[in-house]
Amino acid sequence: MIISKASQRMIGRRLLQFVPVVFCVAFIAFFLLNIAPGDPAELLAGEFPTEERIEEIRQYYGFDRPLVVQFADWFGSALQGDLSESLLTREPVLDIIISRFPYTLFMVVYAMVIATVIAVPLGIAAAAKPGSWWDSAAAAISSFGVAVPYFWVGMVLVAIFALKYPIFPATGAVPFGEDPWGAIHAATLPAIALAMSGIAEVTRQMRAAMIEVLSSQYVRTLRAKGLSRRKVLFRHGLRNVGITVITVITLVFNRKIGATVVLETVFAIPGVGSTMVHAAVNKDYLVVQGIILVMAMVVITVNLLADILYAVIDPRVEIET
Amino acid sequence: MTIADIPATPVRREREPTRVGWLIRQPKAVLSIGFLLFLICIALLAPLIAPYDPTKPDFGALLQGPSAAHWLGTDDLGRDILSRLMHGAGPSLLSAFASVGLGVAIGVPIGLLAGFLGGWTDTIISRILDALLSFPTILFAVGVAGVLGPSMLTGLVALGVLFSPQFARLVRARTLVVRQELYVDAARAFGASTNRILVRHVLPNAAQSAIVHGGLLLAIALLAESSLSFLGFGVQPPWTSWGAMLARAYAYMEAAPYLMFPPGIMILLTALSFNGLGETMRVLLDPQSPKA
Numbered sequence: 001m002i003i004s005k006a007s008q009r010m011i012g013r014r015l016l017q018f019v020p021v022v023f024c025v026a027f028i029a030f031f032l033l034n035i036a037p038g039d040p041a042e043l044l045a046g047e048f049p050t051e052e053r054i055e056e057i058r059q060y061y062g063f064d065r066p067l068v069v070q071f072a073d074w075f076g077s078a079l080q081g082d083l084s085e086s087l088l089t090r091e092p093v094l095d096i097i098i099s100r101f102p103y104t105l106f107m108v109v110y111a112m113v114i115a116t117v118i119a120v121p122l123g124i125a126a127a128a129k130p131g132s133w134w135d136s137a138a139a140a141i142s143s144f145g146v147a148v149p150y151f152w153v154g155m156v157l158v159a160i161f162a163l164k165y166p167i168f169p170a171t172g173a174v175p176f177g178e179d180p181w182g183a184i185h186a187a188t189l190p191a192i193a194l195a196m197s198g199i200a201e202v203t204r205q206m207r208a209a210m211i212e213v214l215s216s217q218y219v220r221t222l223r224a225k226g227l228s229r230r231k232v233l234f235r236h237g238l239r240n241v242g243i244t245v246i247t248v249i250t251l252v253f254n255r256k257i258g259a260t261v262v263l264e265t266v267f268a269i270p271g272v273g274s275t276m277v278h279a280a281v282n283k284d285y286l287v288v289q290g291i292i293l294v295m296a297m298v299v300i301t302v303n304l305l306a307d308i309l310y311a312v313i314d315p316r317v318e319i320e321t
Numbered sequence: 322m323t324i325a326d327i328p329a330t331p332v333r334r335e336r337e338p339t340r341v342g343w344l345i346r347q348p349k350a351v352l353s354i355g356f357l358l359f360l361i362c363i364a365l366l367a368p369l370i371a372p373y374d375p376t377k378p379d380f381g382a383l384l385q386g387p388s389a390a391h392w393l394g395t396d397d398l399g400r401d402i403l404s405r406l407m408h409g410a411g412p413s414l415l416s417a418f419a420s421v422g423l424g425v426a427i428g429v430p431i432g433l434l435a436g437f438l439g440g441w442t443d444t445i446i447s448r449i450l451d452a453l454l455s456f457p458t459i460l461f462a463v464g465v466a467g468v469l470g471p472s473m474l475t476g477l478v479a480l481g482v483l484f485s486p487q488f489a490r491l492v493r494a495r496t497l498v499v500r501q502e503l504y505v506d507a508a509r510a511f512g513a514s515t516n517r518i519l520v521r522h523v524l525p526n527a528a529q530s531a532i533v534h535g536g537l538l539l540a541i542a543l544l545a546e547s548s549l550s551f552l553g554f555g556v557q558p559p560w561t562s563w564g565a566m567l568a569r570a571y572a573y574m575e576a577a578p579y580l581m582f583p584p585g586i587m588i589l590l591t592a593l594s595f596n597g598l599g600e601t602m603r604v605l606l607d608p609q610s611p612k613a
Binding site (some may be wrong): 021032033035150208265283291 | 592
């Protein structure tokens with residue numbers, strides 16, 4: 001596989017940007033959460049604390065230092081894999097995230113598989129005959145998918161397929177490593193709900209990309225040569241939509257990571273999202289800060305991988321900086 | 322023969338279709354805008370037209386199904402669902418508009434500066450925008466709203482901050498194009514200050530794309546606000562929003578599954594209308610997009 005000089009430079013520039021962006025992420029997360037009024041030490045000390053107890057807590061966590069010093073300390077440790085510990089349970093924040101992330105990731109990946117399996121054929125069918133019945137159906141599904149509150153879809157699914165007809169469990173999750181089928185079974189309803197906007201987005205983009213390819217010069221030449229519509233569609237059309245698929249999938253991935261917060265609460269899944277809700281309710285802001293940093297880094301990494309993949313697939317790609 | 326003798330050839334003027342004329346022939350646009358206007362009326366008139374007090378419990382009528390007295394039933398405290406739905410319209414719509422508005426208010430000036438000044442300013446601003454864009458929206462909003470104290474205001478500020486980089490990027494890109502235009506050079510040659518050029522020449526040009534994008538973002542904002550209120554980080558009691566109503570419905574899903582439909586369907590219809598409106602605005606305002 002050959003990667004052009006321009007692409008190599010682009011990938012290099014992208015990698016260099018990674019560092020300042022992560023720094024900005026940490027900086028924003030830290031300062032937004034620390035402008036909160038109120039002293040975390042007083043909050044932690046519980047009801048009717050003594051002045052000494054508050055002081056003790058303040059010193060333990062280093063709340064008595066200037067914010068900039070606290071930030072430098074937190075970010076410095078974070079780079080070495082130490083995200084401090086939960087104010088509630090004293091459990092290391094990174095351990096909490098690592099133990100919860102697999103549930104979230106599994107749900108997101110499952111949802112993306114559902115979205116791809118439904119939306120790619122739908123988008124192709126719509127593009128093959130614009131204006132047809134299929135095309136209208138695809139358009140309707142797209143409009144519905146972006147507008148429907150996905151957590152409400154989750155609730156409706158639970159009401160039907162868990163409470164009325166107990167086919168799937170209403171809540172809970174099974175670790176994939178222990179019982180793959182059990183995990184898939186338990187994650188089906190939340191994954192369908194999570195897939196809604198993905199189905200809409202992938203269908204729309206797929207249709208647009210296919211129409212563009214099918215109306216291009218070389219496809220016209222192939223048709224003129226006597227190749228059937230079907231052959232053109234499957235042999236040449238599909239090959240050219242790889243880029244679109246990657247773009248949409250990364251975009252959808254980023255959004256889904258955020259959306260899991262609500263669905264994990266609806267389905268009582270012990271993932272990163274529900275941990276975030278719990279931490280936010282209890283103002284356990286070291287956990288909140290840690291989750292925001294780690295999740296943003298996951299998103300940045302996925303985007304970076306997508307950019308590199310683009311460059312490998314299509315040497316023409318010039319990524320805007 | 323003088324010029325005056327030449328018979329005037331009648332100039333055939335194609336009547337250009339007016340925007341209004343085009344608009345009323347689009348069923349989707351008419352339906353969307355009509356529904357939104359209807360909702361705004363409901364939201365404004367809710368105190369007058371709602372059949373019951375939305376916050377007053379009625380312990381004689383807990384979790385009732387739809388009936389003549391309560392068209393959409395009652396919730397776990399006996400409160401009338403229809404009244405709550407009407408009173409919830411205001412906060413739901415307001416949050417969507419306010420968070421997108423805040424995104425525009427923060428994002429547009431930043432995008433203008435980055436695009437127009439270039440150099441280091443641009444590099445630093447761009448990295449901050451990249452950082453903001455990589456926060457998963459609702460996850461971030463939940464964290465910020467939770468730690469800063471859950472309220473409608475913190476929720477929509479968090480959303481507005483997260484929406485702002487989308488506008489900033491868009492405006493920055495437009496500004497980079499506009500900056501090269503001859504008329505901007507001309508303005509500078511005439512001695513116009515940077516501020517003046519930005520406000521009088523670059524902003525109007527870049528604002529259009531921001532408005533179009535804002536229209537398309539409204540539905541996403543509505544869904545995000547509903548999610549926040551559903552989790553308890555948005556609109557707080559005694560106010561209500563559709564997201565908060567869904568949270569109550571979730572708690573009583575087994576006993577009263579019908580509770581989830583009124584707010585869910587309202588969110589869906591409103592989001593569909595927002596998208597219809599955004600699409601219409603895009604076609605009307607964006608000269609490059611095809612008028613389908």
